[in-house]
Amino acid sequence: MLARDFRREAWSKLSGRWGQMIGITVVYGLILGLASAIPTVGSIINLLIAGPISIGYMAIALKIIRAEEAKLEGLFDYFHHYGNTTILYITNGIFIALWSLLFVIPGIVKTYAYSMSYYIMADNPDMKASEAREASMRMMQGNKWRLFCLHFSFIGWMFLSIFTFGILLLWVVPYMQEADAAFYQSLVGVNQPEVIDAEPVVE
Numbered sequence: 719m720l721a722r723d724f725r726r727e728a729w730s731k732l733s734g735r736w737g738q739m740i741g742i743t744v745v746y747g748l749i750l751g752l753a754s755a756i757p758t759v760g761s762i763i764n765l766l767i768a769g770p771i772s773i774g775y776m777a778i779a780l781k782i783i784r785a786e787e788a789k790l791e792g793l794f795d796y797f798h799h800y801g802n803t804t805i806l807y808i809t810n811g812i813f814i815a816l817w818s819l820l821f822v823i824p825g826i827v828k829t830y831a832y833s834m835s836y837y838i839m840a841d842n843p844d845m846k847a848s849e850a851r852e853a854s855m856r857m858m859q860g861n862k863w864r865l866f867c868l869h870f871s872f873i874g875w876m877f878l879s880i881f882t883f884g885i886l887l888l889w890v891v892p893y894m895q896e897a898d899a900a901f902y903q904s905l906v907g908v909n910q911p912e913v914i915d916a917e918p919v920v921e
Contacts, residue, residue: 719904721864721871728896731783739782739892742790746775747891749793769807770796777840779892779899799843806839806847813851830862831855837902857905865901869894 732739749771754764774793781788796803810832818825835854839845845853858865872894879886 721868724868724897724900724904725871725893727783727900728893731785731900732892732896735782735788736889736892738788739778739896740888742775742778742788742793743892743895744888745790746771746793765808766804769804770794770800772807773803773836773840773843776836776895776899779895780837780840780903783896783899783903796840796843799839802843802845802847802850803839806835806850809847810835810851827862830865831858833865833898834858834902834905837899841906861905865898868897868901872897 750764750768753767754760756763771793774796777795778788778792781792814825814828814832817828832851832854834857835847835850838853838857839847839850842850872890875886875890875893879890
């Protein structure tokens with residue numbers, strides 16, 4: 719599948735559900751934005767809630783791609799798995815920051831290598847953070863460039879968003895999120911929502 723195929727699938731699955739996904743995206747953004755805006759402790763609060771709520775958002779995107787029922791309260795489902803989701807979010811950020819110290823390119827490569835770990839944990843919330851990250855690295859071997867091309871294919875939409883003072887992002891962000899979810903779904907297969915391979919990978 720090419721970038722246009724993932725975009726087409728995302729657009730198709732969002733048909734009739736645009737309003738729902740836009741509303742969920744707005745709530746998601748407001749929660750993280752308001753948390754960050756709290757004086758003195760905002761960045762700490764954001765760090766502590768971003769893991770579970772971000773994975774909740776991605777889980778909703780997956781439900782839409784899979785034509786399943788998705789609800790706003792799904793944003794908060796992964797607070798029941800707070801430890802795993804928070805550790806994954808924080809450790810991914812630390813590792814990417816450390817790789818970025820070796821110049822920008824290694825940080826970008828690791829960002830794409832770890833990119834599926836959040837979807838993997840959405841499907842497997844009892845997974846340890848290290849297991850989800852290793853599973854993502856296995857999954858993204860040979861696929862990082864494909865995902866980069868998918869993201870790059872949205873550049874036109876991003877430029878258009880500038881001319882609408884960011885209003886168009888209300889549609890572009892859900893569209894991109896669903897395209898990413900479609901990409902993940904293509905890697906695990908329709909009937910394989912779990913990633914079971916436990917062998918570590920070294921890049």
